[in-house]
Amino acid sequence: MVNIQIFGTKKDFDSKKAERFFKERGIKYQFIDMKEKGMSKGEFQSVIQSVGGLDNLLDGGCKDKELLVLLRHLSPEDRWQKILENQKVIRTPVVRNGKQATVGYNPDVWKTWE
Secondary structure, three states, X not given: OOOEEEEEOOOOHHHHHHHHHHHXXXXXXXXXXXXXXXXXXXXXXXXXXXXXXXXXXXXXXXXXXXXXXHHHOOOHHHHHHHHHHOHHHEOOOEEEEOOEEEEOOOHHHHHOOO
């Protein structure tokens, strides 16, 4: 069974495209607005493992350049905590299907989940 969660923001173009991808295929999904809620600690940990590490989650184009620089100088544990607290530095959408996850618009991977 496919159990899709889309973590994104309402104004993000790629988040909207991800929603459209699943809607067009009649696949139910849950949209989580990261401005309102964000990922829980468990979801965050699962996504990091699935995408191959914390750095693959970061959005180099995010507005908070100071935070991105700061993250480079923190210990892995502190970086993990800082990103969990400031999820605006995560590239969206993050799409989860159980233990699998993708970062950004990734329809080629999502097709394999159907």
